[in-house]
Amino acid sequence: MTETDESGEDAKPPIDFYFDFSSPYGYLAAHKIGEMAGLYGREVDWKPVLLGVIFKATGAQPLLDIPIKGDYARRDMDRTARMMGLPFVLPEVMPFPSVPAARAVYWTKDRHPDKAVALVKALYDEAFARGGDIRGAEAVARIAGTVGLDAGELTAALGDPAVKERLKTEIEAAMQAGVCGSPFFVVDGEPFWGADRLDHVERWLATGGW
Numbered sequence: 001m002t003e004t005d006e007s008g009e010d011a012k013p014p015i016d017f018y019f020d021f022s023s024p025y026g027y028l029a030a031h032k033i034g035e036m037a038g039l040y041g042r043e044v045d046w047k048p049v050l051l052g053v054i055f056k057a058t059g060a061q062p063l064l065d066i067p068i069k070g071d072y073a074r075r076d077m078d079r080t081a082r083m084m085g086l087p088f089v090l091p092e093v094m095p096f097p098s099v100p101a102a103r104a105v106y107w108t109k110d111r112h113p114d115k116a117v118a119l120v121k122a123l124y125d126e127a128f129a130r131g132g133d134i135r136g137a138e139a140v141a142r143i144a145g146t147v148g149l150d151a152g153e154l155t156a157a158l159g160d161p162a163v164k165e166r167l168k169t170e171i172e173a174a175m176q177a178g179v180c181g182s183p184f185f186v187v188d189g190e191p192f193w194g195a196d197r198l199d200h201v202e203r204w205l206a207t208g209g210w
Contacts, residue, residue: 014043015201016186018174020051021098023182024077024090025195027128030121031086032198033185040205046109046120048102049174050167051095051182058180062095080195089131096133099167100140100158106166107157108149118147 015037019026037044055061064070074090081088101123109116122143126132133139137158141151157163174184178191185192185201190209192201204210 012040012042013188014045015205016045016047016177018047018049018179018182018184018186020049020095020182021101021123021127021134022095023051024088024128025080026182027088027124028077028080028084028086029183029185029195029198030124031084032195033183033201034117036198036202036205039202042205044117046105046117047170047174048098048105048120048167049171049179049182050098050102052097053171054175054180057175060181064094087129089128091127091131091133093133093135096127096135098134100137101134103158103163103167104140104144104154106170107154107160107163108144110166111157112149115147115149119144119149122147 015033017029017033019030034044051062063073066073077090078088104123105116105120108119123134123140126139126143127134134143137155140158141155144154145151177186181193183193183195185197187201187204188209190204192204
C-alpha cells in the first residue's frame with residue numbers, strides 16, 4: 001500500500017543526505033537542505049558517513065591536503081559561507097576523525113529522532129561556525145547535552161557494539177548507493193555530489209527531473 005500524507009496525497013520519499021562531520025561543504029549543505037526540502041514537501045534522512053572509509057574505495061584524498069586545489073578550496077569555502085550568510089572557521093585539525101559524532105547521530109535517530117537534526121547542526125556549528133573540536137566522545141556528549149540529550153547515556157552508547165555496527169552498516173550501504181563524497185544527496189534515486197549541486201537538487205525537486 002502506498003503511504004499518504006495528511007492531505008491524502010501520496011507521500012513523497014525523503015531526500016537522502018550523506019555527509020561527514022569533517023566536511024566543510026557538508027556543514028554548508030546542512031544549513032540549506034532542510035529548508036529546501038520543506039519547500040517541496042519532502043523530509044530529509046540525515047546519514048553521516050566516514051570519508052576515510054569511502055576514500056579507501058575510491059582512491060581519493062582529503063581535499064585540503066591536495067596541493068594548489070586545497071588552497072583554492074579554503075578560499076571557496078569561506079566565500080560560499082559568506083554568500084550563504086553563515087559563520088565559517090576551519091578547525092585546527094583538518095580533516096578530523098568523526099567516528100563519535102557519526103555514531104551519536106545514528107543512536108539519536110534510533111532513540112530520540114526528534115533531536116537528531118538539532119544534534120547534527122549543533123555538532124557542525126561547533127566545528128565550523130566556531131572552529132571547535134568535536135573529535136572525542138566527551139566533546140560530542142557535551143554538545144548533545146545542549147540539544148536536550150542525556151550526555152551520560154550517549155557516552156555509554158558510543159561504545160556499544162550495536163552502535164558501532166550500525167555505523168559500519170550505514171557506510172557500506174552508502175557506498176553501495178554510490179556515495180563518493182560529502183555532501184551527497186539522493187533524490188528519487190538520482191545522485192548529486194557537492195554543495196555546488198544544491199541548485200540542481202532544488203530544480204530536480206521542482207520539476208521532477210530532466
